[in-house]
Amino acid sequence: MKQVGEARDGAESLCPPIDLVGEPDWQPFDAPALVGASLRFVSGEPDGNRYRVRYYRDAHQQLQxxxxxxxxxxGPxxxxxxxxxxxVMDEVLGLAAWAAGHAIVVGNLNVSFRTLLPLETVVTVESAVVSAQGRKVLVEGRIRQGDTVYVExxxxxxxxxDQSPASRQDAR
Known part of the structure; x- marks a missing residue:
C-alpha cells in the first residue's frame, strides 16, 4: 500500500513548491540565526511534506x-x-519571545482550537509579546487565514x- 509522501517505487515524493510570501510591509526574519538548530521539529525540513515555514517581522516588529x-x-x-x-504555536510563540530579546523556555501553552484546518493550506501565524515581568513573558498568537481563525x-x-539572544549569537 502506498504511504503518504511515498511514491509507488518507494522513493519519497515531495509536494510542489509552496508560496509562503509575506505581506508587503513584512521583512524576512532569519530565525535559525537567532536560536540555532533548535528549530528542527517544526521548521527543520523547509521542503518536506510535514510543515513549511517562513518567518517575518511586521511593521511593529512583531514576529509573523x-x-x-x-x-x-x-489528524482528522x-x-x-x-x-x-x-x-507550530509552541515554536512561533516561543520564537516571538526570543525575537523580542527574551531568552526563554515555554512554561505553559494554552491552545484553543476554533475550527478544523484543511491540509495543504497556507496560513498566517500571528504573535505578539503581551507583557514581560520579572522572568515571565506572556505571548499570544493565532493561526488564521483571512477572517477564519483556526487556533488561538x-x-x-x-x-x-544569564542568557540573552544576543549573548547566544556572540557565543557562535
Missing part, C-alpha cells in the same frame, strides 16, 4: 509566520492534527537565567 500544513500533519481525514497546530493560544514563557 507563514506556515503550510502538509499531508504528514494529518483531510485536516491538520491538533498536535501539529500546537507544535497563550504562551507563558520563563526566561533563562
Amino acid at each position: 509566520a507563514r506556515v503550510w500544513f502538509g499531508p504528514e500533519t494529518e 481525514p483531510g485536516h491538520a492534527h491538533g498536535g501539529s497546530m500546537a507544535a 493560544a497563550q504562551c507563558l514563557c520563563i526566561t533563562l537565567p
Whole structure:
C-alpha cells in the first residue's frame, strides 16, 4: 500500500513548491540565526511534506509566520492534527519571545482550537509579546487565514537565567 509522501517505487515524493510570501510591509526574519538548530521539529525540513515555514517581522516588529500544513500533519481525514497546530504555536510563540530579546523556555501553552484546518493550506501565524515581568513573558498568537481563525493560544514563557539572544549569537 502506498504511504503518504511515498511514491509507488518507494522513493519519497515531495509536494510542489509552496508560496509562503509575506505581506508587503513584512521583512524576512532569519530565525535559525537567532536560536540555532533548535528549530528542527517544526521548521527543520523547509521542503518536506510535514510543515513549511517562513518567518517575518511586521511593521511593529512583531514576529509573523507563514506556515503550510502538509499531508504528514494529518489528524482528522483531510485536516491538520491538533498536535501539529500546537507544535507550530509552541515554536512561533516561543520564537516571538526570543525575537523580542527574551531568552526563554515555554512554561505553559494554552491552545484553543476554533475550527478544523484543511491540509495543504497556507496560513498566517500571528504573535505578539503581551507583557514581560520579572522572568515571565506572556505571548499570544493565532493561526488564521483571512477572517477564519483556526487556533488561538497563550504562551507563558520563563526566561533563562544569564542568557540573552544576543549573548547566544556572540557565543557562535
